[in-house]
Amino acid sequence: MVVHSYGRTMTTYAVNDIELDAETYGDPADPAVLLIHGAGASMLWWDARLCTELAARGRFVIRYDQRDTGRSTSFPTGEPGYAMSDLATDAAGLLDALGIDRAHVVAQSMSGGTALILGVDHPSRVASLTFVSTSTGDDGLPPPSADMPRLGWPDFADQAAVEEYVVRSIEAEAAGDFDETEARALVRDDMARARNYEASLTNHFAMTFDGPKNGGFGDLSMPVLVLHGDADPLLPLPHGESVRDAVPGARLVILPGMGHGLSAPYWNTFVDELVEHTAHAGGR
Template identity: 30%
Template sequence: MDSATARNGDVEIAYEVFGTSEGSPLLLVSGMDGQMIGWPDGFCLALAAAGYQVVRYDHRDAGLSTHFTGRKRAYEVTDMLDDMLAVQDSMGWTSAHLVGLSMGGGLAQFAALLRPERVKTLTLIGAAPQYGNQLRLFRHIRFPGPFKMAFHRYGKSRDEQKRMLMDITRFSGGKSLPLEEDWIEEIAEECLRRRRPDPHSRARQLAASRAAKMPKGGIGQITQPVLAIHGDEDPIVRPSAGRAIARTVQDGTFVLVHRMGHLFSPPLWPELVDRITRHAR
């Protein structure tokens, strides 16, 4: 694995590379407020072994990338899209297969619409269809689902922040195949080492998402092949979201993965890698 930094104006975007330049370009796009290490090393290596050059990166306001301040919107979704393209440019890629998780899947949909020449295929995991109207998304959100975490209170100490990160990650897994506890703790420790949580970064990213304007015709104008993958045990987003994406885009396929949550544990990696490799050609 190699580490590097891309630049979008004054913003620095940290990224990591798995595999060689002979592999087909594949960019992993993380969810809201998630650091790139949320894509497990083993999963990235499995994709690289399947013939891809894999890149994962930290969004602005996450991990080792540039952070902003304040509680109000500090940037637009188009700025986050330009960050993604800056990583592709830094890699020397003219286009790439995009694999987006949750909010990352939403950003990938905007990339396909606004910069279609830079997107080969889309694989959207646990993602919701982008309508340009946040209220329409609520039909796909489980209740109380993610709102359970809003009632948890954590202190500012390192141990309390670690507990918070572990609780959020643990909640995002499936019940039948829960995430490995050792990995949950390891990732929490590494996230804290890289950057302590900013209580307002999620709000800034959410504000950018809420303000995003959908091009005329919406995701129905996406022409690239789209694979919508959803876990039947996703505690945050209903499978109806993936079905809606596949139904609306011009070339869409929906796959329901049994025993998978919003995040996915190692026993599911072979199925996911197989699905992605058969799709992203």
């Protein structure tokens, strides 16, 4: 089923023997930007207002539910049976379904690993890469801030407890830049549309964490932008610096005061930097 509204198109695609729910914004003739959010996060975590603004700046924006999030195919809780490389293959398959040869790929947090696999093993599909609040995972990088609260795992039979757990998790990662009303609305919408919200919160952490078959960060050949908050309590700034240092020619933009999530006060900077980064690298 396809629904058109305000320049947006929402469709469910058959990709790699699963279903992926995706939403596009803007003119399909514009350079394509594929947004991949972090572990357990559906497409809703890329705010529709942010996508609309990016489309208004001449980009064809794609946000989607990765497997085990939102309305996409869900696997048994705690037994996903897939690897991170499968998430990368899903992304390439979604581009195929959309008729897109190459896209500018933007990856948040854990999905930096998915973008790395795309860039190294599927380089012809990637016009540029942007890593947001992610890491190389190298030994010696600092652990999460000791100030982050330790949240107990919720009782998934208690929907109110699950909602509270995710809201408080957003707050813990926000480094003080936290809007509870916005966060709670996001979580409620996410829970309401998920096929299996318990699987959403657990399965990306239970998958097999493989990596690229053909190299690593140093083998990325496309333009690379790194965006990282200097107040990120989950992956402190040296994690973003490690990505910059690992990729020849990569550019790091430090966002003062930003925590782990890309919160609203930083959307304008994000859009400006992404538009500039993707201006000369093709994509379509």
